[in-house]
Amino acid sequence: MMSYGTRQKLGVLLALLGKPALIVLDETFNGLDPASRLLLKRHLRARVDAGRVGILLATHALDIAEHWADRVALLHEGGIAHTWNRGELLALRAERDGGLEAALAQRLAESTAAREAVADCARRE
Secondary structure, three states: OOOHHHHHHHHHHHHHOOOOOEEEEEOOOOOOOHHHHHHHHHHHHHHHHOOOOEEEEEOOOHHHHHHHOOOEEEEEOOEEEEEEOHHHHHHHHHOOOOHHHHHHHHHHHHHHHHHHHHHHHHHHO
16 A cells, blocks of 8 residues: 555656646645755746746645745635735745744734624624
């Protein structure tokens, strides 16, 4: 039986076959060894920079999103709660107080507070 990391590598290799215009990856970096993670990130970045492909990456690995993505979207309760572009991601990386992780936590707190305020108003009516 193949290890989880080997299965992940096989899945990525299959996704990269041919010349797809869009590659959809879901938690792809989980289970990969550090050398394979770095190799894959560099390969994907090179393909994007060459204009050959778009990549949609679903991940909980905020370091990957913060350092390798051109745009990041926070999905919360079935919708896009906030987005950050490349410039905003670069600014977050320069901050010393948590970067993307802190920004995500703040947006989630704001979203939760707004939802609770709406619920409070509904209860009062």
